[in-house]
Amino acid sequence: MENPALMFKEKGNRRFEEGDYKGAEKCYTEAIVRDPKNHIFFTNRAFARIKLSSWGDVIDDCIKSIELSPQNMKAFYYLAQAQLELNRPNEALASARKAYDICVDTGSTSMSYISALVLRIKKELWEHRERSRIRDQDELLAELTDRLERARDMQEAAVSGDLDRGEKSTSEAEEDIRIIHDISQRKIDELHRVFALAHPNNLKKRTKTGQSYDRSSIMEHIRRSKTDPLTREPLLESELRPNLALKQACAAFLEENGWAVDW
Numbered sequence: 560m561e562n563p564a565l566m567f568k569e570k571g572n573r574r575f576e577e578g579d580y581k582g583a584e585k586c587y588t589e590a591i592v593r594d595p596k597n598h599i600f601f602t603n604r605a606f607a608r609i610k611l612s613s614w615g616d617v618i619d620d621c622i623k624s625i626e627l628s629p630q631n632m633k634a635f636y637y638l639a640q641a642q643l644e645l646n647r648p649n650e651a652l653a654s655a656r657k658a659y660d661i662c663v664d665t666g667s668t669s670m671s672y673i674s675a676l677v678l679r680i681k682k683e684l685w686e687h688r689e690r691s692r693i694r695d696q697d698e699l700l701a702e703l704t705d706r707l708e709r710a711r712d713m714q715e716a717a718v719s720g721d722l723d724r725g726e727k728s729t730s731e732a733e734e735d736i737r738i739i740h741d742i743s744q745r746k747i748d749e750l751h752r753v754f755a756l757a758h759p760n761n762l763k764k765r766t767k768t769g770q771s772y773d774r775s776s777i778m779e780h781i782r783r784s785k786t787d788p789l790t791r792e793p794l795l796e797s798e799l800r801p802n803l804a805l806k807q808a809c810a811a812f813l814e815e816n817g818w819a820v821d822w
Contacts, residue, residue: 564591564593564594564597564600567586567587567593568587568590568599568600570586571585571586571590571604575603575606580607580608580611583603584607587604587607596627597627598623598624598625598627598628598631599624601623601634602621602631602634602637605617605620605621605638609637609641612644617638617640617641618638618642618645621637621638621641630664631661632661632662632665632669635654635655635657635661636655636658636669636672638654639652639655639676643680643683648683648684648687649684651680652680652681652684655676658673658676659673659674659677696754700750703750704750707746707750708743710743711739711743714739719732719736
C-alpha cells in the first residue's frame with residue numbers, strides 16, 4: 560500500500576504545477592500531518608507559501624525543515640527570501656550565505672540562483688544604509704544651517720540695537736549688517752559644499768570637451784574662473800552635462816559585483 564504522506568506530497572506537487580498554490584499548501588499540510596519528520600514536506604510547503612506571500616509561515620516551515628535536516632539548502636534559500644520580504648536583511652544575508660556554503664559543499668547546480676539572492680540582499684543592505692545616512696546627513700545639514708542663520712540674525716539684531724541707541728550711524732549699521740550677512744552666507748555656502756561632496760548623488764559632470772570632473776569641484780572652479788580646467792576656454796555652468804554613461808557603467812558594475820556594495 561502506498562504511503563499516504565507521499566500521496567499527499569505528490570498531489571501537492573501537481574497542484575503547485577497547476578498554479579493552485581493554496582491547494583498545494585493544503586496537500587503538503589496533509590502530508591506533514593501523516594509524517595511530521597520529513598523535512599521535504601516542510602520545504603515544499605514553504606515554497607507554496609512563498610507563492611502566497613505568507614512570509615511568516617514560510618519562516619516557520621523553513622526553521623522546522625532545518626531542524627530536521629540542518630544541511631537543507633532549499634530551506635535556507637527560502638528562509639532568506641522570507642526574511643528579506645519582512646525587512647530583516649541582516650538575517651536574510653546570513654541565511655543566504657549558509658545556503659551558498661551548502662551549495663558549494665554539495666556541488667549543487669543552484670549556485671547561480673543563490674548567488675543572485677546574496678547579491679540582491681547585499682545591495683538592499685547598502686541602499687538601506689545609504690537612505691539612513693542621507694536622512695541623517697540632511698537633518699544635520701538643516702540643523703547646522705539653522706544655527707548659522709540664527710547666529711547671523713542675533714548679530715544683525717545687535718547692530719540694529721546699536722543703531723536705535725544712537726551708538727552707530729545708519730551707514731555704519733548698514734555696512735556692518737552687509738558684512739555680517741556676507742560672512743554668514745559664505746559659511747553656509749561652504750557648509751553646503753562640504754556636505755555635497757559626501758552626497759551619493761554627487762555625479763560626475765562632463766564639460767563640452769568631453770572631460771569628466773567631480774560635480775562640486777568643477778562647479779567651484781567655474782564660479783572662480785569660468786574657464787575649462789583643461790583647455791582654459793570660456794566655460795559656463797549651463798554648459799556642463801551629466802556623465803550618464805559613467806553613471807550607468809558604475810550602476811552596471813555594482814549590479815554585477817554585489818561585493819562592491821557591501822561596505
